Every structure is written in C-alpha cells, then in structure tokens.
Amino acid sequence: MESAPPLSLPQTSKTRLQVRFCETDLMGIVHHANYLTYFEAARVDFIHRRGVSYDLWVKEGVHLPVVETSLRYRKPARFDEVIVVESTVVEISRVTVKFQYRIVRDADLLVEGMTLLACVGNNMAPRRIPEPIANVFKSPELVEVAPIIP
Numbered sequence: 001m002e003s004a005p006p007l008s009l010p011q012t013s014k015t016r017l018q019v020r021f022c023e024t025d026l027m028g029i030v031h032h033a034n035y036l037t038y039f040e041a042a043r044v045d046f047i048h049r050r051g052v053s054y055d056l057w058v059k060e061g062v063h064l065p066v067v068e069t070s071l072r073y074r075k076p077a078r079f080d081e082v083i084v085v086e087s088t089v090v091e092i093s094r095v096t097v098k099f100q101y102r103i104v105r106d107a108d109l110l111v112e113g114m115t116l117l118a119c120v121g122n123n124m125a126p127r128r129i130p131e132p133i134a135n136v137f138k139s140p141e142l143v144e145v146a147p148i149i150p
Contacts, residue, residue, distance in 0.1 A: 002040075004069075004070055005107060007138040008138055009090060009138055010090070011046075011088065011089050011137065011140060011141075012087065012088040012089075013049050013087050014084050015042040015045040015046075015082050015084075015087065016083070017038055017041060017085060018081070018083075019077050019079050019080060019081050019082075019083060021079050021080075024079045028078050030077040035071055035073075035103065035111050035113065036069065038085050039069075039085065039101050040082070041085070041089060042101065043060060043115070043117075045087075046087045046089070047099055049142065050136050050140075050141060051108035052060055060130075061090075061121050062119060062121070062127075063122070064118070065120060066116070066132070067096075067118045068115070069113065069114065069115045070110045070113055071113040072113065073110075074109050074110055074112070075105075075109070077103070077110050077111075082105070083104065084105070085101060086100050086103075086104065088101070089137045092134050092138070094129065095118055095127065095128060095129060096116055096117060096119070097119075098114065098116050099114065099116075099117070100112075101113045101114065119133075
C-alpha cells in the first residue's frame with residue numbers, strides 16, 4: 001500500500017518563462033512591474049503542478065487576491081532570455097498564504113520577492129481557507145516539468 005505524500009511547508013515549484021519583447025523597456029530590460037506578472041504565472045503553475053486549476057476554486061467561491069507584495073531587484077532580465085521563477089509557499093494561516101520567490105537566470109539571482117494572498121469569498125469578505133485548498137499548498141508536485149511559458 002502506497003502512503004500519501006507528506007503535507008508540509010515549505011513547498012517549492014520552478015516555472016520556466018521566456019522574456020517577451022512587450023515586457024521590456026527601450027533598453028531591452030524587463031520593466032520592473034512585469035516581475036509581479038511573473039510571480040502570478042508561477043503561482044498558477046504551482047497550483048497546476050499539484051493537479052488543480054485555480055478556476056475550480058473560483059467556481060466554488062474561493063478567491064485569493066494579493067494583499068501585500070515586495071520585490072528586491074538584483075540584476076536585470078532581458079528580452080528573449082529564459083528565466084526560472086522559484087515559488088515557495090512559506091506560511092499558511094487561517095486566511096492567508098505567503099509565497100516567496102526567486103527569479104534566476106542560470107546561476108544569477110535576478111529578483112527576490114514575496115506575495116501575501118488573503119482568502120475571500122464572492123462577497124470579498126475574508127474567509128477561512130478551506131482545508132482541501134490549504135492542503136494543496138502543503139503538497140508536493142504531481143507534475144515535475146512544465147513547458148516554457150511564452
């Protein structure tokens with residue numbers, strides 16, 4: 001009999017992205033605001049890698065808006081480079097989930113950051129994170145490799 005995987009923190013996923021031209025400024029460097037988009041793509045991929053579609057949670061009236069974020073820029077990413085967003089769930093409370101991120105290119109650390117998501121219902125009032133959803137954030141990946149997201 002196979003045992004269930006452990007439900008524990010932290011859990012990390014790595015998402016490969018290719019920098020698109022529209023995400024860069026006149027110098028060919030990724031505009032600072034686009035790193036938040038990369039964080040979002042990595043969060044959705046984190047959930048997909050655990051066999052869940054965020055859309056399913058929305059249909060059940062569970063929403064996870066970002067309520068706090070921070071970024072620290074180390075080195076620039078440029079057009080057409082492949083970067084990797086490491087997304088790690090580091091904390092889950094009754095109503096929040098905290099992700100930490102590292103964006104890397106090869107061995108270079110480009111950006112570090114954090115997002116705090118709050119669980120709300122369709123009425124946008126805070127609500128407890130349902131246990132099955134909390135367990136997704138504590139679970140290991142079911143899918144190990146994702147394609148580059150253009």
